[in-house]
Amino acid sequence: xNLSFVVECPDEEVDAFYLTSNANPxxxxxxxxxxxxxxxxxxxxxxxxxxxxxxxVPNGTYFLVALSGEEMHFGNFPLARVxxxxxxxxxxxxxxxxxxxxxxxxxxxxxxxxxxxxRTYSFGRSAGKPSSRRARLKSxxxxxxxxxxxxxxxxxxxxxxxxxxxxxxxxxFASEARPNMQGNLKAVHDRMLERGxxxxxxxxxxxxxxxxxxxxxxxxxxxxxxxxxxxxxxxYFAVLKDLGDRNTQKIVQLWHAGxxxxxxxxxxxxxxxxxxxxxxxxxxxxxxxxxxxxRDVYSEAFGIEREAILATGxxxxxxxxxxxxxxxxxxxxxxxxxxxxxxxxxxxAPTFRGRGxxxxxxxxxxxxxxxxxxxxxxxxxxxxxxxxxxxEPAPIPDEFRDRLIDVAACPDTNDLLLISDVLIxxxxxxxxxxxxxxxxxxFFAYDLETYSATRGMHRAYEDAAPGSIATTFDDLVxxxxxxxxxxxxxxxxVRENFDYVxxxxxxxxxxxxxxxxxxxxxxxxxxxxxxxxxxxxxxxDPSSDDEEGLGHTDEEHSxxxxxxxxxxxxxxxxxxxxxxxxxxx
Numbered sequence: 001x002n003l004s005f006v007v008e009c010p011d012e013e014v015d016a017f018y019l020t021s022n023a024n025p026x027x028x029x030x031x032x033x034x035x036x037x038x039x040x041x042x043x044x045x046x047x048x049x050x051x052x053x054x055x056x057v058p059n060g061t062y063f064l065v066a067l068s069g070e071e072m073h074f075g076n077f078p079l080a081r082v083x084x085x086x087x088x089x090x091x092x093x094x095x096x097x098x099x100x101x102x103x104x105x106x107x108x109x110x111x112x113x114x115x116x117x118x119r120t121y122s123f124g125r126s127a128g129k130p131s132s133r134r135a136r137l138k139s140x141x142x143x144x145x146x147x148x149x150x151x152x153x154x155x156x157x158x159x160x161x162x163x164x165x166x167x168x169x170x171x172x173f174a175s176e177a178r179p180n181m182q183g184n185l186k187a188v189h190d191r192m193l194e195r196g197x198x199x200x201x202x203x204x205x206x207x208x209x210x211x212x213x214x215x216x217x218x219x220x221x222x223x224x225x226x227x228x229x230x231x232x233x234x235x236y237f238a239v240l241k242d243l244g245d246r247n248t249q250k251i252v253q254l255w256h257a258g259x260x261x262x263x264x265x266x267x268x269x270x271x272x273x274x275x276x277x278x279x280x281x282x283x284x285x286x287x288x289x290x291x292x293x294x295r296d297v298y299s300e301a302f303g304i305e306r307e308a309i310l311a312t313g314x315x316x317x318x319x320x321x322x323x324x325x326x327x328x329x330x331x332x333x334x335x336x337x338x339x340x341x342x343x344x345x346x347x348x349a350p351t352f353r354g355r356g357x358x359x360x361x362x363x364x365x366x367x368x369x370x371x372x373x374x375x376x377x378x379x380x381x382x383x384x385x386x387x388x389x390x391x392e393p394a395p396i397p398d399e400f401r402d403r404l405i406d407v408a409a410c411p412d413t414n415d416l417l418l419i420s421d422v423l424i425x426x427x428x429x430x431x432x433x434x435x436x437x438x439x440x441x442x443f444f445a446y447d448l449e450t451y452s453a454t455r456g457m458h459r460a461y462e463d464a465a466p467g468s469i470a471t472t473f474d475d476l477v478x479x480x481x482x483x484x485x486x487x488x489x490x491x492x493x494v495r496e497n498f499d500y501v502x503x504x505x506x507x508x509x510x511x512x513x514x515x516x517x518x519x520x521x522x523x524x525x526x527x528x529x530x531x532x533x534x535x536x537x538x539x540x541d542p543s544s545d546d547e548e549g550l551g552h553t554d555e556e557h558s559x560x561x562x563x564x565x566x567x568x569x570x571x572x573x574x575x576x577x578x579x580x581x582x583x584x585x
Contacts, residue, residue, distance in 0.1 A: 001092065001269045002300075003046045003103065005032075005064065007075065010040030012068040017044055018528075019062040022108065022117060026072060026530030030057070032064070048092075048103055048120070049266050050303045052527070054282045056101060057120040063108075064116055072530060077116040082107055092270030094277075099124045101270070101277065122277070150242050153222040157243045160226025164248075171514065172204040172228035174221065177235040177357070178388075180207050182412075184254040184288075184509075185234045187315035191506035192514075201514075204228060210357055230514060240280040252513050253287035254315065255298065257429035261464055262351075263456035265301035272454050273355060279303065286513055288312045290432070291499040297458060310512060313498070313505035316414065320433050321503050326418040333410070333419055339402045344380040346480065347420035349413065350444070351428040352387040353451075360389035366446045368473055369400055375477045376403040383407045385416055387428070422485070423467075424476070427451060431466060435493045436501060440485035441467030444476050466493035 007017070018029040030052060034044040044064075051057045064075040077085070089104040100123045107114045130136045164170065173185050181189060192198060204224040208217055225231065225243040230250045237253075244251055265281050268274050275281065281302040287309050289298045295309040302309075319325065334341040352360035376382060384394040384406050396404045410416055417423065417434045424442045425431060431441060443465045445451070452461060462469065466489040470476040479485065494501070500508075512518060 001048050001090075001266070003048055005042075005044040005046075007034075007042040007044060007064075007066075008040060009042065009066060009073070012066070012071075012073065014042070014066045014068055016067045017042070018065050018067065019046075019057070019118065020065055020072075020530075022061045022063050022115075025063060025065070025074075028527035029065075029067075029530055030062075030527050047300065048101070049269050049277065050299070050305070054304060056122070056277055057103070057118075059121050060119070062118045062120070064118065067530075074113070074115045076114065077107060079107070079114065090270070092274070094270055094274035095124070096127075098127060099276070149218075153218060153239075154242055156219055156222035157226040160223045161245075161248075162226075164227050164229060168229045169201040170204065170228045171201050171230045171232065172206065172224050173232050174206040174224070174237070175234055176208055176213075176237055176239065178207055179209050179212055181205070183234055183256045184315045185232060187318055187506045188232065188254065188509055188514075191315070191318070192510060195510070197510070232514075236280065238280050240283040241278070244283055246283055246285045249285070250513070250517070251283060251285045253281075253284045253302065254509065255287060255289075257432065261427045261457050261461060262451075263301070263458055266303040267297075267301045267458065268456055271456055275303075284308065286310060286518060288314070288509060288513070290314050291497050293496050310518060311499050312508040312512060313500040313502075314432070315506035315509055317433060317436070318503040318506050320414050320418065321436065321501070329415040330419045333415070336410075337405055337407070340381045340383070340405060344422075345383060345420045346376075346380060346422045346424060347383045347385060347407075347416050348424045348444075349385040349416070349428060349430050350387070350424075350426045352389045353447075354389075357389040360387065362386065362390060363447075364395050366444075366473060369397055369404060371473070371477060372480075373400040373403050375480050380480075381405055382424075383416060383420065385410075385413060422480075424480075427455075431493070432497065435466055435490050436498070438487050438490055438494070440487055441465075441490060442476065442479045442485070443467055443469045444473075445469060445471055446473070466490045 017032040017034050019032060020026055020029050032044050032046055034042050037043050046057065048057050066073045066075070085105040085107075090102070092101045092103075093099070094101070102119070102121050102123070104119045106117045106119065108117050130139050173181060173189055175181075175185065189203070192201065204227065206217070206221040206224050208221070221239065222243055225239075228249060230252065231244065232252050232254055234254045234256045240251065263271075265275060266279075282304065284302060284304055285308065287298055287302055287304065289295050289309050289311050290313050292311050295306050295311055298309045299306040350362055352362060354360045372382060381403050382405070384396065384404065386392075386394060386408055393408055394406050396406055407416060413430060414433055417430070417437070420434075420439070422440050422442065423430070423434045424444055426443060426445050434441065443461075445461065445465075448461060448469075448471055458464070467487075468479050468482075468485060470479055
């Protein structure tokens with residue numbers, strides 16, 4: 001979904017690059033971010049899902065143009081390479097295969113000036129009607145009931161919003177994935193209490209999961225959302241599509257994970273698990289990350305501007321790094337699990353397989369429990385920690401439970417990290433905190449090829465994993481027996497992913513996002529007009545959301561361009577709404 005152009009334009013000084021309709025060139029100009037990489041050479045980049053104010057490139061056929069002073073120059077393409085354009089085109093299928101967004105390339109049919117063309121179109125089809133009359137009636141009733149519920153929630157939100165002070169101090173802590181306050185939300189909340197900010201702010205709370213949701217707490221959520229001036233969330237929050245208004249509220253995503261492997265959100269656009277073009281991730285006012293490096297990763301995943309991601313660090317790390325915390329946890333843990341006292345502790349904490357909480361599982365058939373038991377010997381225990389989406393306990397045979405210990409009852413995974421000498425995981429973001437301890441990690445990726453193909457990775461697993469990789473159980477056992485596992489890749493991981501290794505992450509979030517309103521230079525809210533640019537001061541025009549800015553460079557009249565196109569389940573009613581919305585764009 002990241003479309004890049006390499007442009008040669010040696011003879012003109014370029015002020016900016018744009019897409020403009022081939023039907024009415026110059027009537028509407030869509031800014032394209034760029035950087036000069038050499039004299040007369042430029043790299044242009046378009047994220048096709050985050051182009052026009054958090055939307056896709058609108059349906060249409062476009063020229064790529066450069067603006068030089070008051071002249072607009074149209075890009076062409078080497079005619080001998082025209083056949084390559086078909087290979088660069090992409091079709092992104094999503095919305096349960098009911099929608100598609102296409103980006104294709106070609107040449108205009110003007111014999112005298114065959115300019116480069118980019119075509120973007122959205123297509124959609126309905127979910128289809130049930131075959132039997134009874135099924136159609138049930139579907140119609142279900143759809144009507146869904147509309148009624150959503151209308152009721154929106155009404156409650158609107159009524160509550162009328163009571164919201166314009167510059168009030170109502171703060172809502174909410175999650176639709178956890179039954180209580182945890183992680184980053186808890187760290188920020190507790191730090192606000194420590195600083196006495198509960199005297200200045202009114203706190204509201206809503207914590208639900210699929211298993212604990214009810215009509216009553218849904219109405220409460222709508223009321224709390226309506227009253228809130230600031231909404232703090234830590235996971236995907238689907239109800240934002242009905243409740244929430246980032247034009248009048250500050251909606252802050254304190255994403256629960258750090259840096260993981262798998263692609264999520266819009267990083268998966270057009271693949272398995274892809275979001276719709278209209279998605280709750282789009283509605284955040286701000287989000288946080290652990291480092292400048294991760295701002296680009298989160299911007300892509302959430303489909304929002306890089307400028308809306310603040311590198312504050314993750315608040316939950318504050319308690320993790322607090323001096324003396326590890327010894328407190330170790331004492332409490334060994335009292336609860338005496339079989340682990342005084343022994344080398346290996347934490348097995350993999351992520352789940354499946355689409356989400358509804359079908360989450362882990363394939364324990366890959367674990368040979370008798371062999372793992374023998375590999376531990378008398379001085380080692382393995383602690384089994386399931387992902388919170390998986391309610392079933394690890395199937396450890398009773399005769400092995402003195403060395404293979406289920407620790408699902410422990411309330412905080414971070415506490416388990418603190419007392420573990422080695423971590424075994426796969427694609428989980430649990431590596432984020434653990435890397436700060438600079439202890440060995442083993443990556444048991446028995447399904448690496450399948451997982452990489454179906455879920456996608458931000459970069460090659462072998463390069464990204466900060467530790468030793470085992471793709472078979474035999475490899476895993478050998479690594480468990482290895483007394484001196486390397487931590488060099490772990491140290492490199494820390495350098496890339498942490499701008500701050502301290503206990504002030506919560507304070508940075510509070511000071512920059514709750515006590516203050518960050519100033520963010522967003523992308524223009526709509527297309528520009530060529531005539532307006534000519535009349536105005538070009539140097540002051542906010543023509544790009546690229547933080548690197550637009551340089552003053554050189555271009556020829558017909559620039560040479562090459563292209564590289566890289567790369568809560570909705571109801572049927574919502575899917576049809578999505579089709580109507582995205583095709584109208």
